[in-house]
Amino acid sequence: MAHFPVNHPARPLYRVLAGLIGLYILAFGVYGVVLTWDKGLFGRGSDWALGLRTNLAFSLVSVIFGAFLLVGASRRGNLGHYMNLTAGVVFLFTGLLMMALLQTPGNFLNFSMSTVIVSLLFGLVLLATGLYDKVGPPEHATAEHERRRHPVAERHR
Template sequence: MPHFPVNHPARSLYRVLSGLIGVYILVFGVWGVAQTIGDPLFGRGSHWVLGLRTNLAFSLASVVFGIVLIIGASRRSNLGHYMNLTAGVVFLATSILMMAVLQTEANFLNFSMSTVVVSMLFGLVLLGTGLYDKVGPEEHAEAERRNRSHPVAEEHLRR
C-alpha cells in the first residue's frame, strides 16, 4: 500500500493550486469553444487561446476537465485527492501521447508543443497536489507524526 501523507499542513495550498489550474483550464475551454464554434469537432485550424492551440473537441474536453478539477479542489474530502491523482496521470499520459503524434494526422486534439509542455506541467502539479492533499482522521495524522519521529528514523537521520 503506498504511503500518502495524511492531513499535510500545506493541504489547503495544494487545493488552491489545483483549483487555479481548474479555473485556467475552464477559462481556456470556454474561450476555445467560443472561438471554434461552427468548426469541425476535430478541426486542425489555427485557433490559439491563452497561448495554446485548440479545436472544438479539445475546448469541450477542457471545459469538462476544468469543472471536474474545480469540484475536486472545493471538496474537503479525499475526493479531491483521488481526482488530482487521476487528473495528473491523465494530463501526463495525454501530453506524451499527443507529443508522439504532434506532426501527424493523428493529432486530433490539435496540440502544439506549447500545449504539450503546459499539459505536462499541469500533470506534474496535479500529481504533486494529489500526493499531499489526503484527508484522514486525526488518529492517522498522529500515527504518521509518531512514525516520522521514531527513534530509529531519528538515529538514521543523525548519521
C-alpha cells in the same frame, strides 16, 4: 499500500493550486469553444486560446475537465485527493501521447509543443496536489508524525 501524507499542513495551498489549474482549464475551454464553434470538431487550424492551440474537441474536453477539477478542489474530503491523482495521471498521459502524435495526422486535439508542456506541467502539479491532499482522522496524522520521528527513521536521515 502506498504512503500518502495525511492532513498535510500545506493542504489548503494544494487545493488552491488545483482550483487555479481547474479555473484556467475551464476558462481556456470556454474561450476555445467560442473561437472554434463553427469549425470542425477535430480541426487542425491555427486557433489559439489563452496561449494554447486548440480545436473544438479539445475545448469541449477542457470545459468538462476544468469543471471536474473545480469540483475536486472544492471538496473537503478525500474525493479531491483521488480526483487530483487521477487528473494528474490523465494530464501526463495525454501530454506524452500528444507529443508522440504532434507532427502526424493523429494530432486530433490540435496540440502544439507549448500545449504539451502545459499539459505535462499541469499533470505534475496535480499529481503533487493529489499526493499531499489526503484527509484522515487526527490520530492517523499523529501516528504518521510519530513514525517519521521514530529513532530508526532518525538514524537514516
